[in-house]
């Protein structure tokens with residue numbers, strides 16, 4: 339009994355000590371409750387024959403924080419490719435035109451992600467290396483996951499283009515054909531509970 343009580347006290351003391359340094363320690367269960375995760379599985383457009391573009395765009399958000407985005411794509415032509423969130427989750431057209439224009443609930447102009455005024459869906463360019471692989475991470479504060487607000491991206495799509503986004507041509511950066519895309523869907527929480535990454 340004594341030993342166990344001492345152990346519990348020790349843990350509490352540790353938690354308080356860490357909190358004193360401005361860090362937040364939460365149990366894994368609490369962490370999962372506050373975290374929202376979504377994924378867009380990227381597949382190549384029906385009209386693209388010679389390339390095999392595949393990959394994922396993963397979204398996560400803790401509480402009210404920014405949305406963290408991790409893009410991981412293979413099968414691209416080396417170089418820059420425009421990448422955006424588009425306003426519709428309809429990828430039925432072989433050229434992906436059914437996805438509509440850039441996600442733009444705030445009625446902005448097309449630009450780069452670092453420009454003051456830009457579409458909520460403007461992520462700029464994804465750069466593929468010589469093997470066709472591209473990875474991009476970002477933290478964006480102008481979109482939300484599953485909130486039902488205007489800037490909720492669940493049910494929208496991520497589209498990758500054949501060419502570089504020039505970050506200025508209206509309405510979409512002159513980035514050419516839509517070569518691949520995926521619909522943004524909330525992850526199945528029960529499925530992800532066990533394989534959640536530890537921080």
Ligand SMILES: [Cu+2]
Nearest residue numbers: 421422497499
């Ligand atoms: Cu686009």
Ligand SMILES: [Zn+2]
Nearest residue numbers: 440448457460
């Ligand atoms: Zn745009």
